[in-house]
Amino acid sequence: MTTTPRAVRRASPRARRTTAPQPDPAAPLLPSRDPVRMLDESGKRIPSEYAEPPGETLRELYRRMVIGRRFDVQATALTKQGRLAVYPSSRGQEACQVAGVMAVRPDDWVFPTYRESMALVSRGIDPVEVLTLLRGDWHCGYDPAALHTAPQCTPLATQTIHAAGVAYGEAYQGRDTVALAFIGDGATSEGDFHEGVNFAAVFRAPVVFFVQNNRYAISVPLSRQTAAPSLAYKGVGYGIACEQVDGNDPVAVLAVLNRAVEHARSGNGPFLVEAHTYRLEPHTNADDASRYRTMDEVEAWLGRDPIARLEAYLRGAGVLDDAAVEAVRAEAEAYAADLRERMNAEPTVDPMSLFDHVYATPTPQLLEQREQVRAELAAESEVES
Amino acid sequence: MTTTPRAVRRASPRARRTTAPQPDPAAPLLPSRDPVRMLDESGKRIPSEYAEPPGETLRELYRRMVIGRRFDVQATALTKQGRLAVYPSSRGQEACQVAGVMAVRPDDWVFPTYRESMALVSRGIDPVEVLTLLRGDWHCGYDPAALHTAPQCTPLATQTIHAAGVAYGEAYQGRDTVALAFIGDGATSEGDFHEGVNFAAVFRAPVVFFVQNNRYAISVPLSRQTAAPSLAYKGVGYGIACEQVDGNDPVAVLAVLNRAVEHARSGNGPFLVEAHTYRLEPHTNADDASRYRTMDEVEAWLGRDPIARLEAYLRGAGVLDDAAVEAVRAEAEAYAADLRERMNAEPTVDPMSLFDHVYATPTPQLLEQREQVRAELAAESEVES
Amino acid sequence: MSAVTTTSVSMAKALNAALRDAMAADERVVVFGEDVGQLGGVFRITDGLLATYGEQRCFDTPLAEAGIVGFAVGMAMSGLRPVVEMQFDAFAYPAFEQITSHVAKLRNRTRGALGVPIVIRVPYAGGIGGVEHHCDSSEAYYAHTPGLKVVTPGCVEDAYSLLREAIDDPDPVVFLEPKKLYFTSAEASLPVTTPGFGRAVVRRPGRDATLIAYGPSVPVALEAAEAARDEGWDLEVIDLRTLVPFDDETVTASVRRTGRCVVVQEAQGFAGMGAEIAARVQERCFHSLHAPVLRVAGLDIPYPPPKLEHLHLPGVDRVLDAVARLQWDDQPDPRWVAA
Amino acid sequence: MSAVTTTSVSMAKALNAALRDAMAADERVVVFGEDVGQLGGVFRITDGLLATYGEQRCFDTPLAEAGIVGFAVGMAMSGLRPVVEMQFDAFAYPAFEQITSHVAKLRNRTRGALGVPIVIRVPYAGGIGGVEHHCDSSEAYYAHTPGLKVVTPGCVEDAYSLLREAIDDPDPVVFLEPKKLYFTSAEASLPVTTPGFGRAVVRRPGRDATLIAYGPSVPVALEAAEAARDEGWDLEVIDLRTLVPFDDETVTASVRRTGRCVVVQEAQGFAGMGAEIAARVQERCFHSLHAPVLRVAGLDIPYPPPKLEHLHLPGVDRVLDAVARLQWDDQPDPRWVAA
Numbered sequence A, B: 001m002t003t004t005p006r007a008v009r010r011a012s013p014r015a016r017r018t019t020a021p022q023p024d025p026a027a028p029l030l031p032s033r034d035p036v037r038m039l040d041e042s043g044k045r046i047p048s049e050y051a052e053p054p055g056e057t058l059r060e061l062y063r064r065m066v067i068g069r070r071f072d073v074q075a076t077a078l079t080k081q082g083r084l085a086v087y088p089s090s091r092g093q094e095a096c097q098v099a100g101v102m103a104v105r106p107d108d109w110v111f112p113t114y115r116e117s118m119a120l121v122s123r124g125i126d127p128v129e130v131l132t133l134l135r136g137d138w139h140c141g142y143d144p145a146a147l148h149t150a151p152q153c154t155p156l157a158t159q160t161i162h163a164a165g166v167a168y169g170e171a172y173q174g175r176d177t178v179a180l181a182f183i184g185d186g187a188t189s190e191g192d193f194h195e196g197v198n199f200a201a202v203f204r205a206p207v208v209f210f211v212q213n214n215r216y217a218i219s220v221p222l223s224r225q226t227a228a229p230s231l232a233y234k235g236v237g238y239g240i241a242c243e244q245v246d247g248n249d250p251v252a253v254l255a256v257l258n259r260a261v262e263h264a265r266s267g268n269g270p271f272l273v274e275a276h277t278y279r280l281e282p283h284t285n286a287d288d289a290s291r292y293r294t295m296d297e298v299e300a301w302l303g304r305d306p307i308a309r310l311e312a313y314l315r316g317a318g319v320l321d322d323a324a325v326e327a328v329r330a331e332a333e334a335y336a337a338d339l340r341e342r343m344n345a346e347p348t349v350d351p352m353s354l355f356d357h358v359y360a361t362p363t364p365q366l367l368e369q370r371e372q373v374r375a376e377l378a379a380e381s382e383v384e385s
Numbered sequence C, D: 001m002s003a004v005t006t007t008s009v010s011m012a013k014a015l016n017a018a019l020r021d022a023m024a025a026d027e028r029v030v031v032f033g034e035d036v037g038q039l040g041g042v043f044r045i046t047d048g049l050l051a052t053y054g055e056q057r058c059f060d061t062p063l064a065e066a067g068i069v070g071f072a073v074g075m076a077m078s079g080l081r082p083v084v085e086m087q088f089d090a091f092a093y094p095a096f097e098q099i100t101s102h103v104a105k106l107r108n109r110t111r112g113a114l115g116v117p118i119v120i121r122v123p124y125a126g127g128i129g130g131v132e133h134h135c136d137s138s139e140a141y142y143a144h145t146p147g148l149k150v151v152t153p154g155c156v157e158d159a160y161s162l163l164r165e166a167i168d169d170p171d172p173v174v175f176l177e178p179k180k181l182y183f184t185s186a187e188a189s190l191p192v193t194t195p196g197f198g199r200a201v202v203r204r205p206g207r208d209a210t211l212i213a214y215g216p217s218v219p220v221a222l223e224a225a226e227a228a229r230d231e232g233w234d235l236e237v238i239d240l241r242t243l244v245p246f247d248d249e250t251v252t253a254s255v256r257r258t259g260r261c262v263v264v265q266e267a268q269g270f271a272g273m274g275a276e277i278a279a280r281v282q283e284r285c286f287h288s289l290h291a292p293v294l295r296v297a298g299l300d301i302p303y304p305p306p307k308l309e310h311l312h313l314p315g316v317d318r319v320l321d322a323v324a325r326l327q328w329d330d331q332p333d334p335r336w337v338a339a
């Protein structure tokens, strides 16, 4: 722990910048003029400077996207049955959700928002534990420390700073883990986004900031978040690498994220990736999207389905065939059936946990209140029995 | 007031941006590769695409810089005599302080920080009223509404948002006023800077954000605020015009600010200007700058004196001669003498004003407390007499 | 102005009508925030304002609460009267510096030259099964900050009238809307004018003890008072309506008469608004009190998940328990004897 | 560990020693914030830490308080124990969302899986002639937020010992340092261990009434107690030391014995910490009280400019006035009879 951490070493914090002429300092900072694409809308390969992930990986990407979507559809259905309090769907954003977590290692840290339930199950987290928050049982159902996965974050953009802190802290302790912070287009307007990216930049912390630009923040359109050509350009102001990518092109999303993670892991500081995508469902099941967008718009994006695109490509490349597709479909159905069944069981939530984790050791005042609630519950169950 | 305001009209808020190929969208957004200069360090004119302000104006710029510096030196002296609680000097930053307020009209709104006392006196505000805050009499000594000059702002970067709001509000009411927000290099790291610039950008509010990059935030060097080539590059991420300028070149600072103000006033949205400069004094009289910077560094910047540079240029151009220089010097001395004398008089501060302006009409609780304090003071003065 | 008719109106609709009427009455009134435009707000409080008054007077902003509040400060400086919406209680926290260091202080800092006539609307408190960060009771943070007025309606009529008054007020008002009351209705004819800022109202007269409530706890207190009748207690219920300015007169008069007092608040109890009320009441009514002023409040925990919120929220039973502990037999409360 | 010697130590030096010793004892402790490195902090509390422990363990950050606190949260998640400095009280407000929505809640949200052992040091309160935004007493905001521990030393020994304990604590601690006491000194031998969190201390025993104070108001209360002797009152002075957890036991025992109580706080009074104390005391000691619990607090105004701060700050005279109003003649306080 006493070795100078890489991130820290490279920061060279007291180096003074000079005002003397420099060779076009911003040029290498600009993202691609247009979003990176590796597959066209029909699934045909487009040449790109980015390295295509191996067939095995793409096949796995496909598998997780199919399961992820099935999971997502199931979760939305559960809200209608009153089994979930609320669910923010990421249908349409499967390429981003799945490639995001596939680009990182299990010991890397992931910072999801409320939107990333699909990403979390794709990372292998038990879907019931993922839905604990949205079922209303507790604020977080999985073990974030063990899984290196922060609780899903609701206060917008606040998690970007935590990602910078974790990345710095891990490097400080000599580990080569990376932090991946998911964030929405709307949340880039929050001050915390600015501070998080800037902290990572100044301290060269290994963070990938991954903006899923799905064009809306609830009802607020992208034009109310930025006047810049694209959100990726924000990287320029922080002096960090940045890129924009077609968020419905699974191959491109994974390829760009792979490079971003590699960049961060090898000590080059943070990387900002903007994926242009679209959420097909309302913001959550409680939202009425017809108030702010047309069905035509939604239809157009339905035609840019990331799963269909990848499937077409992999079939063409001989990586997928009918049998494999069918097997994945069946697996997804089984996954959903299992989830459905397990979500039918009403979980027992221990009321005493209200008091037990406010502090490591409850204060005397909390013990009093705990005792009061315990007595009330005991009296109630006496009345009942 | 019912006409659609210009800023609002141009925002075209629901316009959707397309992901289709665009011609190099960021290129026109980049600032100059190197800070704009119009005078070299010896005061010789360098060719520039920026328009040189008329001789009359430069002469006035010179005059106000000389008086401004004299004011500043006087204020620092007043701290030593215990006549000011604290004073943050802007010696060395005269070009920025004075050109800043000369670039705007009296009905434009100015948002100064604690550092801008010199700018305020250059705007024609009574120096005693400017120093009210720092003398400890009240939080603001001048009338901000009448003077279209916000109180000096201490909480970093918070004023950038107010500037956006005023600019939008003025445009909404059909006025063509501009808001000029001063801000330091360190304060650009605050979330509020991000939000202020972004609001102005999204609503195309006529604001000029003027960063005086004096290389330090108290002791924290610029390298801890940003990893970008320069702070001006931050404009790119907001899709707004930006520029960097040699902050010790008064002609260039005024020329760039003139363009920025013109840009904003004619409905093109905000403009971000970064001036590279240096504060010669400690952060305030209470600061010990020797802890974080060398005298060599200070010496080097003493050699880049903005006043000497402008004087040399104007003498060469025949706009200034010995007599004129002497007249300005004498005026500055008289100004300082007058200030010194007026600051000797201990002002009377009405204690009841503590209560009178918490709300437009004091609450019953405040009236009680007011009465209590009045009674205490009455009892005291009885004891004394 | 809306036509005067008596119909069943929800609190949400009353608030919407107040905004609508205020915008009609004064062109300087502008409404903005997150999702307040096309969507009409996640609770539809701004529904239809964009359609009626256009993009300039009701619009969506970037997602940035400090930005929204700071933008309002600037607009107020230019002479407008902004009404902004924070989407939920906990999402006003990013604006905390703007609220405490600018909104609350600007008039004072400038000796009255720059008032800040803005209204910060905050849907607050719980009881709606919301997930974390959507149910905070944040009134104490604001009430403790000099320069802010803090208002929270407990009924439909007040929702309308107090919001109109807030918009007309020369000072900044944090207007706290109890989310769980949005869809409660009353027969009301709008526009309606109820007593002004700084006036508490006795919602139910009673002789034996005084329940003091505000916002979301008003219906709880009223229900408790009804239930208490069965147990032989005649309880007075006071709705504070505005926390700042505070109506000492009404409160003190009531407690001096009844001699007993319970304060009901939904927020976590420690250092909450109820503490201020209890402290004031015992200061002013000490010699009339037959028992300590008791508080029924939320637990001192982060707001719980939906499945457990019923354990957190002060309900009728807890209020009645507190009333029972008001030493009717003139014995010290055994609860505190050991503590 | 520092060598054990008794010398005159200022509170500033004691805090510096605590940081130094904590860093020596535990490599996971890192210190960062604005100007804490080369400069050693504007109050020099971090003086020399950079030189001793290097850039990795004591460093300056960008000027962004939410960033500083959020960065600490992330570092704590990775297993470190960050100690951050907010330069002044009002400059912690930009971090309010990080503090309330993350720092305070993370352990609870994750059922104990993710604790947040960070210390947020805040130089606070006034009495130093500081200009606006440099003198806020912000303790109530934190004390009202479940999940935070709130600590404020009133003497040199506590400054050392409580800061060491805060750094070792598994929970987040808002550590409020009374600026005006930074340069007060005491004969002390560091390291020193004083009673732990949740223990108030009787600084001066007395029989007639209890003064409850904390942080900057402790010396005021002690001075008032001395002065009261001349007027024939023997006053007990309690220093709370930690506002959360709160020591009901010590407070209650004292007031039950003395029967009278005055709370002294520097913050504006309304909905402040003193309200909580007064409310608790009358709840628990009602039958022992001969007079209402009174509060002596700052005025309900934004912190005043230097030339007027003496009118705001609760001083000895106001404390004695309050003591005089404790109904020694068993008559109701005329002050409240009209109100």
Ligand SMILES: Cc1ncc(C[n+]2csc(CCOP(=O)(O)OP(=O)(O)O)c2C)c(N)n1
Pocket (backbone or CB within 6 Å): A115, A154, A155, A156, A183, A184, A185, A186, A187, A188, A214, A216, A217, A218, A283, C034, C063, C065, C087, C091, C094
């Ligand atoms: C600080 C804060 N303000 C407001 C909200 C309420 N809110 C929740 S989601 C959301 C929209 C976010 O949009 P975006 O960042 O684009 O992400 P998306 O939901 O589209 O994935 C808003 C305003 C919040 N959670 N946090």
Ligand SMILES: Cc1ncc(C[n+]2csc(CCOP(=O)(O)OP(=O)(O)O)c2C)c(N)n1
Pocket (backbone or CB within 6 Å): B115, B154, B155, B156, B183, B184, B185, B186, B187, B188, B214, B216, B217, B218, B283, D034, D063, D065, D087, D091, D094
């Ligand atoms: C929100 C906030 N945090 C911290 C401070 C304390 N502070 C006052 S001035 C200053 C340095 C600001 O540096 P910079 O923005 O570069 O402006 P300069 O002082 O160099 O003109 C700091 C940290 C503050 N005033 N506000």
Ligand SMILES: [Mg+2]
Pocket (backbone or CB within 6 Å): A184, A185, A186, A212, A213, A214, A215, A216, A217, A218
């Ligand atoms: Mg979005």
Ligand SMILES: [Mg+2]
Pocket (backbone or CB within 6 Å): B184, B185, B186, B212, B213, B214, B215, B216, B217, B218
């Ligand atoms: Mg600076």
